[in-house]
Amino acid sequence: MSASSDEPILRVEGLRKNYGSRAVCDGISFDLWPGEVLAVVGESGAGKTSLLKCLSGQTPIDAGHAFYRNAKGREIDIAASDETLLKRLQRTEWGLIHQNPRDGLRFGVSAGANVGERLMALGARHYGNIRHEAGDWLQRLEISGDRIDDLPSKFSGGMQQRLQIARNLVTKPRLVFMDEPTGGLDVSVQARLLDLLRVLVRDLGLAAVLVTHDLAVARLLGDRLLVMKDGKAVELGLVDQVLDDPQTPYAQLLVSSVLQI
Amino acid sequence: MIEGYNFAYLDEQTKRMIRRALLKAVAIPGYQVPFASREMPLPYGWGTGGIQVTAAIVGRSDVLKVIDQGADDTTNAVSIRRLFANTTDVATTERTQDATIIQTRHRIPETPLREGQIMVFQVPIPEPLRWLEPREAETRRMHAHADYSVMHVKLYEDVARYGHIATGYDYPVVVDGRYLMKPSPIPKFDNPKLDRSPALMLFGAGREKRIYAVPPYTAVRSLDFEDHPFRIEKWDESCALCGATDSFLDEIVVDDRNKRMFVCSDSDYCQTRRAHGHGPATDSQEAAE
Numbered sequence: 001m002s003a004s005s006d007e008p009i010l011r012v013e014g015l016r017k018n019y020g021s022r023a024v025c026d027g028i029s030f031d032l033w034p035g036e037v038l039a040v041v042g043e044s045g046a047g048k049t050s051l052l053k054c055l056s057g058q059t060p061i062d063a064g065h066a067f068y069r070n071a072k073g074r075e076i077d078i079a080a081s082d083e084t085l086l087k088r089l090q091r092t093e094w095g096l097i098h099q100n101p102r103d104g105l106r107f108g109v110s111a112g113a114n115v116g117e118r119l120m121a122l123g124a125r126h127y128g129n130i131r132h133e134a135g136d137w138l139q140r141l142e143i144s145g146d147r148i149d150d151l152p153s154k155f156s157g158g159m160q161q162r163l164q165i166a167r168n169l170v171t172k173p174r175l176v177f178m179d180e181p182t183g184g185l186d187v188s189v190q191a192r193l194l195d196l197l198r199v200l201v202r203d204l205g206l207a208a209v210l211v212t213h214d215l216a217v218a219r220l221l222g223d224r225l226l227v228m229k230d231g232k233a234v235e236l237g238l239v240d241q242v243l244d245d246p247q248t249p250y251a252q253l254l255v256s257s258v259l260q261i
Numbered sequence: 262m263i264e265g266y267n268f269a270y271l272d273e274q275t276k277r278m279i280r281r282a283l284l285k286a287v288a289i290p291g292y293q294v295p296f297a298s299r300e301m302p303l304p305y306g307w308g309t310g311g312i313q314v315t316a317a318i319v320g321r322s323d324v325l326k327v328i329d330q331g332a333d334d335t336t337n338a339v340s341i342r343r344l345f346a347n348t349t350d351v352a353t354t355e356r357t358q359d360a361t362i363i364q365t366r367h368r369i370p371e372t373p374l375r376e377g378q379i380m381v382f383q384v385p386i387p388e389p390l391r392w393l394e395p396r397e398a399e400t401r402r403m404h405a406h407a408d409y410s411v412m413h414v415k416l417y418e419d420v421a422r423y424g425h426i427a428t429g430y431d432y433p434v435v436v437d438g439r440y441l442m443k444p445s446p447i448p449k450f451d452n453p454k455l456d457r458s459p460a461l462m463l464f465g466a467g468r469e470k471r472i473y474a475v476p477p478y479t480a481v482r483s484l485d486f487e488d489h490p491f492r493i494e495k496w497d498e499s500c501a502l503c504g505a506t507d508s509f510l511d512e513i514v515v516d517d518r519n520k521r522m523f524v525c526s527d528s529d530y531c532q533t534r535r536a537h538g539h540g541p542a543t544d545s546q547e548a549a550e
């Protein structure tokens with residue numbers, strides 16, 4: 001293990017986010033370790049997505065801290081960083097996968113250009129190399145190479161989501177934020193995508209914060225689980241531990257409300 | 262000179278406002294400075310931005326040249342030249358080397374510019390990221406962060422679709438290593454003339470209310486890929502009137518039997534060459550017969 005594994009990649013301390021006078025995230029604290037996937041679950045309106053937006057620098061944090069340890073081992077307080085730095089992190093060391101591929105893809109340009117954009121943002125200026133790497137990543141995500149010049153709108157929903165993942169992973173981020181990556185997909189496509197994600201996360205040793213309302217997704221991808229309710233963290237622990245033996249009344253309710261087939 | 266109008270048509274306060282914007286534009290090469298563009302006595306798209314810039318900088322000792330697509334004798338060029346002749350009494354010229362201010366649409370003259378000259382460009386759409394990102398707030402943010410990867414995405418798409426960078430005019434440039442800029446719709450043929458030019462380049466967009474500038478001797482780099490480098494247009498033909506092989510050629514259909522001729526787009530350059538005894542190359546003479 002590298003030296004950086006001894007330190008958390010993300011350290012969140014008492015994070016709060018207000019909309020007006022109402023706190024949508026209140027006193028959230030957790031550590032995320034390199035190579036670890038933290039699943040955040042809770043009902044709609046629990047503040048999951050707001051938490052993700054705060055951590056990924058898309059919206060300002062109102063109180064508390066979120067320290068990201070960058071590739072050089074230096075801690076950066078996301079709450080106190082300016083937009084330029086956050087933007088740079090977003091296109092270099094972070095990945096951001098939206099629930100709706102329309103938010104994360106450019107629909108006006110080809111799949112290859114979508115994947116190549118991050119490479120070009122990092123200064124790649126050799127067309128042949130960019131295209132080659134884009135093709136490689138499409139194949140890793142099971143999109144055949146001859147679709148490289150097709151527009152994302154010609155892709156199925158599952159393919160669009162895989163394309164969005166390829167676009168994020170092409171620059172080998174260290175920390176990926178996923179907001180309901182399998183939402184809106186049918187069950188079989190979802191299963192395939194989850195399988196693929198699980199392999200990629202393990203292969204690349206990604207750290208990830210995964211927001212989902214689907215406990216099955218959390219079980220499959222997550223190492224640890226954060227249960228949120230009304231902006232507060234009600235339970236935090238290993239996924240299997242929380243799901244098999246929930247301690248708090250809300251977590252018990254959540255686990256018991258999963259439909260059994 | 263027509264009575265009843267202020268010198269150069271605009272009132273003094275307006276000209277001062279435009280000059281302030283121009284100073285800021287020169288201080289931040291390539292940055293689009295907002296300005297309070299006025300209603301002009303001609304429609305948007307006919308050069309309202311360029312006219313306001315020219316009106317703000319023109320002085321009594323200036324010599325004005327106005328070109329449209331390189332030519333001095335087209336409607337737009339003639340009208341704008343007459344507007345300033347009528348409201349300022351400044352000398353006008355068609356000769357590039359005599360002019361101190363050259364207002365232009367779509368071209369930079371072939372005759373090399375010199376120190377002390379000012380080019381004024383009429384710009385229809387100043388925002389280089391406009392067709393790639395429709396939100397103005399977002400494009401401004403992208404400029405602030407120098408986040409220009411989307412422009413390369415466009416060039417990538419060109420190469421993926423056509424095998425080469427198919428952008429022929431308004432070819433995106435980076436000014437002074439910082440701001441992405443649209444060089445108004447000049448052909449990419451003219452892009453190298455922007456780079457480290459001894460003349461001052463001013464760009465005015467009337468409808469979009471933006472002014473930007475390239476000061477003299479500023480680096481202007483056309484975007485490209487290492488394996489698809491920036492190239493200017495080339496013609497197999499030479500000018501059918503003056504025989505020039507180094508100028509931007511217009512293709513003109515001359516009859517209804519698909520007969521064409523190629524002539525210099527820069528009418529002053531062509532005439533000057535002919536006055537010096539240059540004529541059509543012999544083979545193109547045969548082709549014309």
